Amino acid sequence: MYQFLIDGALRVADPYSTVVLTESNDQFINATTYPDLPTYPTGKTNHAVTLLRTGDTPYAWEVTNFNRPAKTDLVIYEVLLRDFDQLHSFDALKARLDYIQGLGVNAIELMPISEFDGNESWGYNPSFHMALDKYYGTQNAFKQLVDECHKRGIAVILDVVYNHATGQNPFYRMWNTDNGNYGGQASADSPFFNATAKHSFNVFNDFNHSKQATKDYVKRTAQFWIEEYNIDGFRWDLTKGFTQNCSGSDDACTNAMQADRVAVLKEYADYQWDIDPDFYVIFEHLGTNQEESEWVNYRLSEGKGIMMWSNLNSNYNETTLGFHTSGKSDFSWIDYRNRGWSVPANIAYMESHDEQRLMYKNLQFGNSNSTYNVKDLATALNRITSAGAFYFTVPGPKMIWQFGELGYDVDIDFNGRTGNKPIRWEYANEANRKAIYDLWSTLIALKKQEDIFRTSDFTLDVNNSNGLKKIQLTNDNTSDDLRYVTIIGNFGFTAQAINPS
Numbered sequence: 001m002y003q004f005l006i007d008g009a010l011r012v013a014d015p016y017s018t019v020v021l022t023e024s025n026d027q028f029i030n031a032t033t034y035p036d037l038p039t040y041p042t043g044k045t046n047h048a049v050t051l052l053r054t055g056d057t058p059y060a061w062e063v064t065n066f067n068r069p070a071k072t073d074l075v076i077y078e079v080l081l082r083d084f085d086q087l088h089s090f091d092a093l094k095a096r097l098d099y100i101q102g103l104g105v106n107a108i109e110l111m112p113i114s115e116f117d118g119n120e121s122w123g124y125n126p127s128f129h130m131a132l133d134k135y136y137g138t139q140n141a142f143k144q145l146v147d148e149c150h151k152r153g154i155a156v157i158l159d160v161v162y163n164h165a166t167g168q169n170p171f172y173r174m175w176n177t178d179n180g181n182y183g184g185q186a187s188a189d190s191p192f193f194n195a196t197a198k199h200s201f202n203v204f205n206d207f208n209h210s211k212q213a214t215k216d217y218v219k220r221t222a223q224f225w226i227e228e229y230n231i232d233g234f235r236w237d238l239t240k241g242f243t244q245n246c247s248g249s250d251d252a253c254t255n256a257m258q259a260d261r262v263a264v265l266k267e268y269a270d271y272q273w274d275i276d277p278d279f280y281v282i283f284e285h286l287g288t289n290q291e292e293s294e295w296v297n298y299r300l301s302e303g304k305g306i307m308m309w310s311n312l313n314s315n316y317n318e319t320t321l322g323f324h325t326s327g328k329s330d331f332s333w334i335d336y337r338n339r340g341w342s343v344p345a346n347i348a349y350m351e352s353h354d355e356q357r358l359m360y361k362n363l364q365f366g367n368s369n370s371t372y373n374v375k376d377l378a379t380a381l382n383r384i385t386s387a388g389a390f391y392f393t394v395p396g397p398k399m400i401w402q403f404g405e406l407g408y409d410v411d412i413d414f415n416g417r418t419g420n421k422p423i424r425w426e427y428a429n430e431a432n433r434k435a436i437y438d439l440w441s442t443l444i445a446l447k448k449q450e451d452i453f454r455t456s457d458f459t460l461d462v463n464n465s466n467g468l469k470k471i472q473l474t475n476d477n478t479s480d481d482l483r484y485v486t487i488i489g490n491f492g493f494t495a496q497a498i499n500p501s
Helices: 090-095 097-103 139-151 170-174 212-229 251-255 259-275 289-296 313-321 358-365 377-389 425-429 431-449
Strands: 004-006 010-012 075-079 107-110 114-116 126-132 155-160 233-236 280-283 307-311 346-349 398-401 457-461 468-474 484-490
Touching (some): 155 212, 212 259
Parallel strands (some): 075 398, 107 155, 307 346
Antiparallel strands (some): 468 484
């Protein structure tokens, strides 16, 4: 165990720690999750301490040539370990892989697992970007999880947070106005952080991505995760924050195209591809089409290009709720061609960690008439099942939030937005809920198996006030016997006729 002592007064852990010990959290991590955890040296120091182990036998990877799913075939399962299994560990997730594999998922995206403040968190409060948070388990346990995923054809994507760091970050403590403690703000001479945020979505301490020290830190820590853990991709959180042109109160500036963040994020993409040429690079930007197109088309001729999160929560939820006027349930933005893109680089989702659960709103706010009520549990679940038919069949990558395939219906703000949520594995034993899983798994299997679901020749007729929706696909692989697929659905409240053409 070690720290650096700076100017005889400031004690900091190594900014490039791979595991840290903390004086106020480690006692709450059980031996099942992290066996033989060394004890924090209480009474000898304070603040985070770096744990360094030498002489360990290197992990022997069983899968060394994993063949990643094509981007257009991706079906990603987003997981917050804390709320997925009571044991909240890599081992617990590994034990659940039969369930995930049975759904047909070919990628798991883990919410941030680098060291964050406290034990229980969504992980968007990072303190050490290169350290694995012990609340989820050991380094070897994570490697075993990645290995087992790869054996099953499942890629592993990490949610990474490089917009900011908390006050515990050593580089923040070394240059701040709080005498090396966790508060205050970055001092003017900080080579890493802005004294005040340069965008309007900031939390904690805003990294200055125009600084070479910051770029080097991002590059080194990202490289470690790729090389040490054999992961397959990063989902970059809050990429709107990577500009230096705006202020904490200027939404219009933050949301507008900013050339500096376009450039620096391309540079970071290059870093990743230098280490792993086929690495998935994904941005949570949710910005202008002009700016996102810059990244989607970047190095596309080399088979690269960056994928973008694409939020369809509102439109799909209006579909399941049964509100179709004024284009409310028009989810045609799921069609990447509407964005002028030549490839399906939009990772569409009906739910994510940030969005209200479809089933919660169905049960609370669903539409109805005298004979049909969306608030009825069986009806609400059936509409979720049907929504999948108008989701997985659209060409391009897709994402499922954990338990969405069972109609998870707990309010996102239950126990506070980021607070612990009930874990509902019992839903898998309820027939109406398991019906969602079963149909979705069949649709996912078709999506991955049949060429027609990779076609660029398809139409979406999904903006009708009566709730009738239709998708038609024509196979652009002329050697394939399966030429046409038509999906028709009635999301209204009465029996209706539709012409499938």
